[in-house]
Amino acid sequence: MRRLLRNPAGLLGATLVGVMVLLALIGPPIWGEAATRIDPGQINQGASSTHLLGTDALGRDLLARTLVATRLTLGLALLATLIGTMCGVLLGALPALLPRLGGRLVVAAVDILVAFPALLLAMFTAVVTGLGAQGAVLGIGVALAPTFARLTHTLTASIAGADYIAAARMLQVPRRRILTRHILPNIAEPLILNTAQAMGAALLGLSAMSFLGMGVQAPSYDWGRLLNEAFGHVYITPSVVVAPATAVALAGLGFMLLGDTFAKAAGGSRDPVGKPVTPAVAPAHDTPVPGAVLEVRDLTVALPGGVTPVRQVSLTVREGEIVGLVGESGSGKSMTAAAIGRIVPYPGLVGSARARLCGTDLNTLSDAERRKLLGSSLAMVFQDPTSSLNPALRVGSQLAEVATLHNGATRTEARVRAVERLDRVRIKRPEQVVRQYPHELSGGMRQRAVIAMGLMGTPRLIIADEPTTALDVTVQREVIKVLREVVDDTSAGALFISHDIAVVSELCDRIAVMYAGRIVEELPAGALRHARHPYTRALIGSLPDMDTDRSRPLATIPGRQPAPGDVNDGCAFADRCALATDRCSTRPELLTTTDSHAVACWEAQ
Missing domain, CATH: 1.10.3720.10 (MetI-like)
Structure with missing residues (x-):
């Protein structure tokens, strides 16, 4: 009504x-x-x-x-x-x-x-x-x-x-x-x-x-x-x-x-409650990180009604580096990726203190300039390759479209490049695959085809949003190996998003843990066993391994993550944390404890 x-x-x-x-x-x-x-x-x-x-x-x-x-x-x-x-x-x-x-x-x-x-x-x-x-x-x-x-x-x-x-x-x-x-x-x-x-x-x-x-x-x-x-x-x-x-x-x-x-x-149309308002973020005054492919500071996504699913997220991805973004479903990982790529659906609006891609500040570009830079320097791989590929078009024509639109290649050149990119991601018989439709490929082949589509240009940043979630473990390992090889061969940076901390620890160089729209801990993948935030330790503890006692129930994290509109001014994890004190009613800032380790927790700082 x-x-x-x-x-x-x-x-x-x-x-x-x-x-x-x-x-x-x-x-x-x-x-x-x-x-x-x-x-x-x-x-x-x-x-x-x-x-x-x-x-x-x-x-x-x-x-x-x-x-x-x-x-x-x-x-x-x-x-x-x-x-x-x-x-x-x-x-x-x-x-x-x-x-x-x-x-x-x-x-x-x-x-x-x-x-x-x-x-x-x-x-x-x-x-x-x-x-x-x-x-x-x-x-x-x-x-x-x-x-x-x-x-x-x-x-x-x-x-x-x-x-x-x-x-x-x-x-x-x-x-x-x-x-x-x-x-x-x-x-x-x-x-x-x-x-x-x-x-x-x-x-x-x-x-x-x-x-x-x-x-x-x-x-x-x-x-x-x-x-x-x-x-x-x-x-x-x-x-x-x-x-x-x-x-x-x-x-x-x-x-x-x-x-x-x-x-x-x-038909599902919903009018937003209130008008969307661009989040107010103060400009960054620190020096940009040299050699960073991606650098965002205080990235925030605002929705009507005062809902902010992403709150002051800061990330840096360097050349040849894979940064993992891990967290439970609903923590804001995919919305962060959409905000970086400027594809947040209406009525969401994006604000940031700094957003640099390949050394260029996205906030200072016009819409046309921003689309050109993102189209040529950013490749995004989504969770479901079926939704990324048009079922009515052949795989080759969809890959070739990227080269013809963004690189000005001819149809023949684009087709040759499509075959080369499919071969790079280790798809067998790429000359045959370019003539096939998406439904004729397996799930793993479709996912690798989407990665190949992102490589049709010369991307400097690859954002992979849970690309292995819908795949079995064998195909999952193949896709991870392909992504690692692509980053090593092209020296591109990559942001790998997943809720599986085991996969992230295997693939990534650094890991950022996200909870309720914020980064709560950032540390090298090799130092994951030394995680200090209770949420990160709970994620690691809930992961069974060969030494897990099978006679005991699997470890879980009690409670549930608050909805974006229910996050208060204190620590969002306090209601689920056994170490919570009165001090947790005030939100802790993400502070660097060592040269490469940052944590947002009063007990860990």
Whole structure:
């Protein structure tokens, strides 16, 4: 409701619909007598002080008749919408109940009906069932049914492969029960919300049929019937069509706007709570680190409502160095990577005291200059290679696109380079792989192909956001080895993000531990056994090894990480820490304890 009230189109639609419903309730009792009063002396008169919008052929007030007709018009439109919705849902659900051949026949019939003009289908149905309000309602209901049938079938097909559907089929649950218990409840929301737009279409369709003389018949009248009666005098007294035409237009517009707003809400769009505000970060005054590929100071990501999933993160990555960023899910690792690459989704905003890539301050560049630098010097490898590769394009064409856009290479040169890069990441038969689609590759090959895509240019920084999470341990080791070889061969820096501290300790040179949006400890990978922050030690302790006592339960970290909006001013780990004291109500700063070790903990400093 809050989103509806903040949306101008939705608010307008709700207002118009509300006014129409109110008129339907109060119209007949208030203006019913004026609408039926015959006045021979005022026949076919134009607008006047007595009759604001004129009179009809019997001298009846057109404005009063329009207001009274609101109830019948909306009632018939609602009835037609219900008929169309129910018939359409049943028709669209039939393929899930019938055998495969029967289902295909139903889908083919629905496709034919959708292709048939809706108004002609309504008119044909009305002629067959009989002219009048009943025939018009049935006609419009039949015309709406194919659209709902197509929507129902599409939504049903979208969840037909879900695991809970497969489990129900494995348990031999009857198809009818699968449909009513598992499918329809999960697709009900978009179907219900789509009825608002269907209501507007039904109202316009019924008015059109009554205007053509195939709908409501005298002595009853709706808005379309009033237009039909007034049309013969429109050139003499144009005001006679103003009231019913305006009513049809406003009511149709109201239902369409309301339905469109509901459809957007059902599609997952969410308006942010409050306006996004760029985080205020003081400029850095220290000297930039010489030779650093990446240097960020006080990197902060702010979302509306005062939520900051990343808070004053400082990182440095040098040439030929792999820095690991480790932490539990939700600690802000991926958001940090997105902030470095300037791909934080709206409405998130990024601020930093310093953000230098290859010696260039990103904060001082224009949008075009920043995109050019990031496109040529930064390569990002994401967790799921399936979402990074377009399933409709061949692997080679996707890799070649990078070289043609950012390096100005010809198609032939880009294809040769794609083969070379695939070979560099140790993909066998790269000449064949460039002609294949992503689904033809294994998970490990797709991940290496994404790494090869990042190497199509000459990146100085590689950000790998949990690239091995979805892979088995054998393929995981291959990908790690490829990434290490790429860094060694190109002298690029790399930021490796993972929640697996064992993988990070094996691959990386330095490790930064992140918790609740902040770096809480940074140390060399070789010194991990000497970690001083309780959270880092808890992560290490929860990792089983060959010496772990199998007779005892696996070590875990009690409690859970606070949500970004729930972090207070003290140490975020205090609620889960056995060493917490009253001093932890104040947040400790990340301080360097040795030349290469920094920790944010009162007990460790």
